[in-house]
Amino acid sequence: MIEVDLALRDELLATLGDIVSTAPADLESARADRSGRVSESAPLAIVTPRSIDDVQATMRFAHEHGIPVVPRGAGTGLAGASIGGAGEIVLVTLAMNRILEINVDDELAVVEPGVINDDLNVALEPRGLWFAPDPASKAISTVGGNIATNAGGLLCAKYGVTRESVLGMKIVLADGRLMTLGHRTVKGVTGYDLTALLIGSEGTLGVIVEAIVKLRALPTGPKATIGAYFDSVEQAARASAAVTASRLRPAAMELISQSALQGIGEYLGLDLGPRGSYLLVQLDGAAAAIEADSAVAIIRSLGGHAEMTMDDAEGERLFAIRRSFHPAMSARGTVLIEDVAVPRSQLPAMFSAITVIEQKYGMVIPTVAHAGDGNLHPNFVFPGSEVPTEVWDAADELFETCLRLGGTLTGEHGVGILKRRWLRDELGQDQVDLQRELKRVFDPGNILNPGKIFYSSL
Amino acid sequence: MIEVDLALRDELLATLGDIVSTAPADLESARADRSGRVSESAPLAIVTPRSIDDVQATMRFAHEHGIPVVPRGAGTGLAGASIGGAGEIVLVTLAMNRILEINVDDELAVVEPGVINDDLNVALEPRGLWFAPDPASKAISTVGGNIATNAGGLLCAKYGVTRESVLGMKIVLADGRLMTLGHRTVKGVTGYDLTALLIGSEGTLGVIVEAIVKLRALPTGPKATIGAYFDSVEQAARASAAVTASRLRPAAMELISQSALQGIGEYLGLDLGPRGSYLLVQLDGAAAAIEADSAVAIIRSLGGHAEMTMDDAEGERLFAIRRSFHPAMSARGTVLIEDVAVPRSQLPAMFSAITVIEQKYGMVIPTVAHAGDGNLHPNFVFPGSEVPTEVWDAADELFETCLRLGGTLTGEHGVGILKRRWLRDELGQDQVDLQRELKRVFDPGNILNPGKIFYSSL
Numbered sequence: 001m002i003e004v005d006l007a008l009r010d011e012l013l014a015t016l017g018d019i020v021s022t023a024p025a026d027l028e029s030a031r032a033d034r035s036g037r038v039s040e041s042a043p044l045a046i047v048t049p050r051s052i053d054d055v056q057a058t059m060r061f062a063h064e065h066g067i068p069v070v071p072r073g074a075g076t077g078l079a080g081a082s083i084g085g086a087g088e089i090v091l092v093t094l095a096m097n098r099i100l101e102i103n104v105d106d107e108l109a110v111v112e113p114g115v116i117n118d119d120l121n122v123a124l125e126p127r128g129l130w131f132a133p134d135p136a137s138k139a140i141s142t143v144g145g146n147i148a149t150n151a152g153g154l155l156c157a158k159y160g161v162t163r164e165s166v167l168g169m170k171i172v173l174a175d176g177r178l179m180t181l182g183h184r185t186v187k188g189v190t191g192y193d194l195t196a197l198l199i200g201s202e203g204t205l206g207v208i209v210e211a212i213v214k215l216r217a218l219p220t221g222p223k224a225t226i227g228a229y230f231d232s233v234e235q236a237a238r239a240s241a242a243v244t245a246s247r248l249r250p251a252a253m254e255l256i257s258q259s260a261l262q263g264i265g266e267y268l269g270l271d272l273g274p275r276g277s278y279l280l281v282q283l284d285g286a287a288a289a290i291e292a293d294s295a296v297a298i299i300r301s302l303g304g305h306a307e308m309t310m311d312d313a314e315g316e317r318l319f320a321i322r323r324s325f326h327p328a329m330s331a332r333g334t335v336l337i338e339d340v341a342v343p344r345s346q347l348p349a350m351f352s353a354i355t356v357i358e359q360k361y362g363m364v365i366p367t368v369a370h371a372g373d374g375n376l377h378p379n380f381v382f383p384g385s386e387v388p389t390e391v392w393d394a395a396d397e398l399f400e401t402c403l404r405l406g407g408t409l410t411g412e413h414g415v416g417i418l419k420r421r422w423l424r425d426e427l428g429q430d431q432v433d434l435q436r437e438l439k440r441v442f443d444p445g446n447i448l449n450p451g452k453i454f455y456s457s458l
Numbered sequence: 459m460i461e462v463d464l465a466l467r468d469e470l471l472a473t474l475g476d477i478v479s480t481a482p483a484d485l486e487s488a489r490a491d492r493s494g495r496v497s498e499s500a501p502l503a504i505v506t507p508r509s510i511d512d513v514q515a516t517m518r519f520a521h522e523h524g525i526p527v528v529p530r531g532a533g534t535g536l537a538g539a540s541i542g543g544a545g546e547i548v549l550v551t552l553a554m555n556r557i558l559e560i561n562v563d564d565e566l567a568v569v570e571p572g573v574i575n576d577d578l579n580v581a582l583e584p585r586g587l588w589f590a591p592d593p594a595s596k597a598i599s600t601v602g603g604n605i606a607t608n609a610g611g612l613l614c615a616k617y618g619v620t621r622e623s624v625l626g627m628k629i630v631l632a633d634g635r636l637m638t639l640g641h642r643t644v645k646g647v648t649g650y651d652l653t654a655l656l657i658g659s660e661g662t663l664g665v666i667v668e669a670i671v672k673l674r675a676l677p678t679g680p681k682a683t684i685g686a687y688f689d690s691v692e693q694a695a696r697a698s699a700a701v702t703a704s705r706l707r708p709a710a711m712e713l714i715s716q717s718a719l720q721g722i723g724e725y726l727g728l729d730l731g732p733r734g735s736y737l738l739v740q741l742d743g744a745a746a747a748i749e750a751d752s753a754v755a756i757i758r759s760l761g762g763h764a765e766m767t768m769d770d771a772e773g774e775r776l777f778a779i780r781r782s783f784h785p786a787m788s789a790r791g792t793v794l795i796e797d798v799a800v801p802r803s804q805l806p807a808m809f810s811a812i813t814v815i816e817q818k819y820g821m822v823i824p825t826v827a828h829a830g831d832g833n834l835h836p837n838f839v840f841p842g843s844e845v846p847t848e849v850w851d852a853a854d855e856l857f858e859t860c861l862r863l864g865g866t867l868t869g870e871h872g873v874g875i876l877k878r879r880w881l882r883d884e885l886g887q888d889q890v891d892l893q894r895e896l897k898r899v900f901d902p903g904n905i906l907n908p909g910k911i912f913y914s915s916l
Contacts, residue, residue, distance in 0.1 A: 105703045105803035128705060150647045161645055163654070164622065179889055185799040186831040187619055187869035189608045189658045190877070190884050191911060192893050196621070196654030200647045217705040245563045247586060247675035287744045341643040345563035373644040411645035419648070426648050431637055434899065435649050441895045453649060 004044060005087070008065065012045055012089070015061050019054055019095075021046045030070075030090040033077040034137070034326075035418055036334050038385065043070070043084030048092045052170065052178060052209045058091055059207065060176035068450050071203035073114060073145030076137040078337050079416025081149065081202040081452050091207060093144050099123055100210070107215045108167060108184060113144025113208050120213075129215040132159040135412070136323060144208050150200030152412030154252040154322075157244070157372030161412065163199045165214045171198060171206030174443040184212055197438075202414050203449040205442040219284040223251070224292030225315030226281040228304035233257045233277040233355070233367075237347040239302040240279055240371035243295050244344050250295070253372035254280040254322045257351070260366035260379070264321055267328035272321070279304060279371070280318055325368050329379050336380040336387055336418075338395060340402040341411030344374040353401040354378055361394045375411035399425065415453045423454070462502060463545070466523065470503055470547070473519050477512055477553075479504045488528075488548040491535040492595070492784075493876055494792050496843065501528070501542030506550045510628065510636060510667045516549055517665065518634035526908050529661035531572060531603030534595040536795050537874025539607065539660040539910050549665060551602050557581055558668070565673045566625060566642060571602025571666050578671075587673040590617040593870070594781060602666050608658030610870030612710040612780075615702070615830025619870065621657045623672045629656060629664030632901040642670055655896075660872050661907040663900040677742040681709070682750030683773030684739040686762035691715045691735040691813075691825075695805040697760040698737055698829035702802050704756055706749050711830035712738040712780045715809070718787075718824035718837070722779055725786035730779070737762060737829070738776055783826050787837050794838040794845055794876075796853060798860040799869030802832040811859040812836055819852045833869035857883065873911045881912070 013020050021027075027042035044067065049055045062069045070090045072082035084090035096112035099120060103109065104127050111120060117138040120131050133146050134153035145151070146162045147169070168182025182188065182195035198205055230236035236255050243253065256264070256278040265272030272278075279299065283291045292308050299306045309315055329335045342350045347369065354376075358365050369376040378398060380391045399409050399422050409422050424432050436454055440446075450456050471478050479485075485500035502525065507513045520527045528548045530540035542548035554570035557578060561567070562585050569578060575596040578589050591604050592611035603609070604620045605627070611619075626640025640646065640653035656663055688694035694713050701711065714722070714736040723730030730736075737757065741749045750766050757764045767773055787793045800808045805827065812834075816823050827834040836856060838849045857867050857880050867880045882890050894912055898904075908914050 103801070103803070105699060106801040107702075108801075150651070152645050156645060160622075163651070164618075177888060179892070180886070181889070183799075183866045184801045184864045185833075185866050185869065186802075187610050187614060187799045187828075187833050188866035189868050189870060189872050190866050191873060191881060191889070192663075192896060193608070193621070193654050193658055194889070194893070196651050196657075199654075200651055205650075217707070241563060244565075249675070341641075341645045343561070343564040343566075343642045344644075345561070370645075375643075375645050406642040408641045408643050408646035408648050410647050411643065412647060414647050415649060423649060428638070430635060431639070431649070431652070434637070435652070437899045438650060438896060441892065441899060 009045055012061060016047060016057055019048050019050060021048065030072065030075070030084040033075045033080060033082050035078045035080045035416065036336060037080035037083060037417055039083045039085035041086045043086070043088040043090045046090050046092055048095045050095045052172065055091065055172045055207055055209050056176045056178060058089065059172050059174060062089055062447050063175045063445065066445060066447060068447050070449050071148065071207045073142030074140050076141040076145065077149060077416060078339070078413040079410070079418045081414055081416030081449070093142060096209065102127065104129065106184065109213050109215055111143050111211055111213060113142060113211065115143045117141050117143055117146060124215060125218065128218050130218040131213055132165050132216050133162040136326060143211060143213065147199055147208055147211055148201065148203050149414045150412070152370065152375060154254060154370060156370065157253065158249050158251050159216065163196060166195060166199055166211060167214050168195055168212040169198060169208050170210040172209050173206050174445060174448050182212065186214070200414065202416060202452055204439055204453055205448065221286060221288065222310045223312060223315055224283045224288040224308060224310055225318055226292060226295055226299065226306055226308045227318045228279045228299045228306035229275045230277045230279065230304050233351045234348045235303050236277040236279045237351045237371065239299045239304050241344050241347055242298050242302060243281065244372060246294065246298055248283070248291050248295055250281045250372055251284045252280070252282040255369040255371040256322060256325070257367040259364045260325060260368050263332065263366050264324050264328045267331055268324055280322055282315060282319070322368065329366065329381055333381045333383050334385055336391060336395065338378045338398060339375070339410045339413040340398065340407055341373065341375040342402055342405045342407035346405040346407065347371060347374055349405055350376060350402065354398065357394050357397050361390050363390070363394060417452060420453065420455055467503055470519060474505060474515055477506050477508060479506065488530065488533070488542040491533045491538060491540050493536045493538045493874065494794060495538035495541060495875055497541045497543035499544045501544070501546040501548045504548050504550055506553045508553050510630065513549065513630045513665055513667050514634045514636060516547065517630050517632060520547055520905050521633045521903065524903060524905060526905050528907050529606065529665045531600030532598050534599040534603065535607060535874060536797070536871040537868070537876045539872050539874030539907070551600060554667065560585060562587065564642065567671050567673060569601050569669055569671060571600060571669065573601045575599050575601055575604060582673060583676065586676050588676040589671055590623050590674050591620040594784060601669060601671065605657055605666055605669055606659065606661050607872045608870070610828065610833065612712060612828060614828065615711065616707050616709050617674065621654060624653060624657055624669060625672050626653055626670040627656060627666050628668040630667050631664050632903060632906050637664070640670065658872065660874060660910055662897055662911055663906065679744060679746065680768045681770060681773055682741045682746040682766060682768055683776055684750060684753055684757065684764055684766045685776045686737045686757045686764035687733045688735045688737065688762050691809045692806045693761050694735040694737045695809045695829065697757050697762050699802055699805055700756050700760060701739065701753050702830060704752065706741070706753055708739045708753070708830055709742045710738070710740045713827040713829040714780060714783070715825040717822045718783060718826050721790065721824050722782050722786045725789055726782055738780055740773060740777070780826065787824065787839055791839045791841050792843055794849060794853065796836045796856060797833070797868045797871040798856065798865055799831065799833040800860055800863045800865035804863040804865065805829060805832055807863055808834060808860065812856065815852050815855050819848050821848070821852060823852070875910060878911065878913055
């Protein structure tokens with residue numbers, strides 16, 4: 001049983017007022033994100049700032065008292081980066097949810113960090129503009145969270161990851177000072193690119209309190225959507241690699257393994273499994289129909305049974321199958337979602353390796369992949385809340401294979417708590433040490449999300 | 459007269475052998491870049507490594523003896539970042555010029571830093587691929603230099619700056635250790651994005667010794683090129699802003715002020731000046747012709763006299779006018795090239811401000827702009843090698859205006875030596891201090907390009 005410092009909590013309440021909550025339900029909710037990981041005990045308090053001033057006051061208090069602060073958006077993270085534990089303040093950005101500016105001429109928006117991704121796009125649509133980052137969680141995740149994790153999603157091969165959509169930001173430093181990074185211009189090289197350094201820093205370097213995001217013209221015209229069944233997942237992976245190699249640039253290209261498809265089918269009450277693995281391809285832009293014909297030809301030449309539709313509703317229906325994957329897996333048990341990425345050409349090899357690992361450990365590893373950018377999500381599903389040893393062993397082998405194929409252990413979810421054990425394998429000790437020193441420059445007292453990305457102990 | 463440490467030079471020669479040159483002509487050549495800035499005296503030695511090992515040996519020597527090292531590619535920089543002075547080793551990457559790998563399926567290349575930008579594209583063209591960064595110096599500048607300065611160019615509005623084309627790199631640290639950053643995958647969020655931090659760091663954090671660059675499919679089909687005269691530069695700026703606001707995305711959009719055009723005309727022996735300011739627009743891709751019609755309509759509606767051609771040779775001839783700008787200015791005297799960037803919608807206001815500054819100081823400031831991304835190059839041309847006081851005063855006003863319009867003092871040239879005096883105006887003291895601390899993590903002895911970006915003294 002961990003003692004809560006009640007005097008400290010009272011002082012926090014007295015200093016920050018009604019933005020502090022110590023309601024047990026609030027404290028409980030911040031112990032988890034969507035990774036399946038739950039902290040060992042509830043945090044000290046939840047602070048829900050309404051303004052930059054509130055964030056600064058919170059950080060000043062934390063700085064003075066040496067209290068760890070966990071920045072958190074909607075809590076949709078998949079690596080445990082935003083979960084709060086004993087003695088920590090969880091700083092939730094959800095009340096800072098104003099769109100401060102939409103500048104149509106300069107194709108940018110200025111937003112508070114708690115703005116929901118989809119809400120921003122709803123505001124932009126009448127202006128013919130669009131914020132491209134498209135994580136599967138976009139209906140509920142925040143722009144600040146997208147930035148803190150450098151979120152990816154389904155549309156990255158064509159439209160880039162979050163990093164490509166952020167021009168600048170305001171951050172509150174560990175000691176409460178406010179700093180403005182980046183610019184409103186599309187070019188700018190004054191000093192080091194701290195905007196890029198903050199993107200994907202998972203709340204360990206500063207609290208993002210405002211962002212200047214780059215907008216794109218909303219693609220117009222009908223989209224072409226292709227759904228194709230393959231006998232084997234390796235075949236489907238080869239077809240997706242061939243589509244990319246042919247210089248087509250689909251807006252989205254998603255690959256669903258047979259076991260993943262079966263799981264989705266059971267969840268949705270559809271009979272999807274027996275037909276094999278599934279490849280979904282969506283093309284947009286002026287030449288969508290013509291490009292889709294080429295993609296279908298490639299897919300068929302590699303053994304795929306393909307159908308194509310130019311109907312947006314029908315296309316959306318096909319993609320809804322893909323978007324049901326995470327809920328389908330969660331309905332079956334506790335899920336450990338992996339997030340490896342390999343060079344696109346290595347997708348077939350990575351899928352073959354997953355098959356070998358499945359056989360070796362006698363387990364099923366349902367997998368979906370953002371095939372256009374070589375990012376795979378192998379899922380381990382198990383009962384109870386403890387990750388079984390053989391799952392860790394299988395995951396270990398999976399990471400080793402991924403690194404051997406020239407890949408990276410996390411394409412878009414981040415390191416958080418779940419991937420820390422493999423950080424050194426990818427970066428090497430020298431780089432881990434260097435990265436920790438950079439964190440120390442921003443946060444000498446180690447109060448910003450300590451224990452995330454890096455283990456707390458040195 | 460600065461004393462050269464001859465014993466140290468001998469030890470360097472003995473340690474590194476024939477990659478060291480102390481020939482007076484070599485030493486002299488490293489005192490300048492293309493900025494007009496010349497260091498006060500020649501450097502200690504030029505080292506031209508042939509391998510990563512050579513770079514490591516050089517940095518180990520420098521580290522042991524506390525000798526400053528200035529990394530340098532082709533010396534085409536426009537901010538003085540790669541010029542060497544008394545007691546410094548200039549490390550020239552030009553002999554590390556191998557293309558190590560071209561991977562067509564993964565759309566990436568692995569290159570040594572001294573590869574010339576255009577040479578890479580010559581090697582890529584038969585494969586239908588392309589390295590997009592397109593600085594005006596691309597025929598002679600190196601990929602390593604592009605990365606160290608986050609080079610821009612003419613095609614950034616559509617194809618991004620260098621940052622968008624680099625996946626990873628190997629760097630040699632100040633103490634000679636080798637470190638691998640980034641990855642071969644298009645996604646990857648394992649730890650902080652040190653690749654992005656190194657891009658644009660102007661040789662102050664590490665020596666880039668290898669890079670994994672992202673390639674794009676070479677645009678196919680004919681390009682549409684539009685040339686349009688306007689009575690005033692503000693009118694031309696309004697037209698370019700309107701083209702962008704209409705959601706057209708030209709590959710290039712260049713604006714040439716009347717005095718710049720006049721200078722180019724005199725240089726080329728053509729009568730270009732009397733017709734006003736000039737806007738060049740190039741559109742590529744499947745819909746180039748249709749989009750060009752829309753652009754022409756917008757340009758005419760805003761007072762432009764536009765011609766359009768689908769002939770590539772004719773289009774290239776029009777762009778050759780733009781590319782003659784820098785040589786035309788250099789032929790007239792010493793040139794101080796500025797590099798401000800403003801939000802695109804502020805281009806007309808920035809041009810108006812330049813006109814006001816011209817009148818106030820009784821000088822002509824020939825200006826070209828990458829209008830698609832709001833990046834302007836106002837040029838100050840003067841006799842002799844000393845920048846006259848009134849030029850500094852005019853430049854000061856120009857920067858103040860640019861910052862007031864939401865801009866940045868350097869869009870693509872970098873800070874180097876020339877922009878240091880304005881660094882704090884844009885970043886603020888807190889951020890300058892933080893950036894210096896980050897440098898200290900990489901380079902505690904301050905031997906990597908000291909005095910560049912930041913003043914040497916604290």
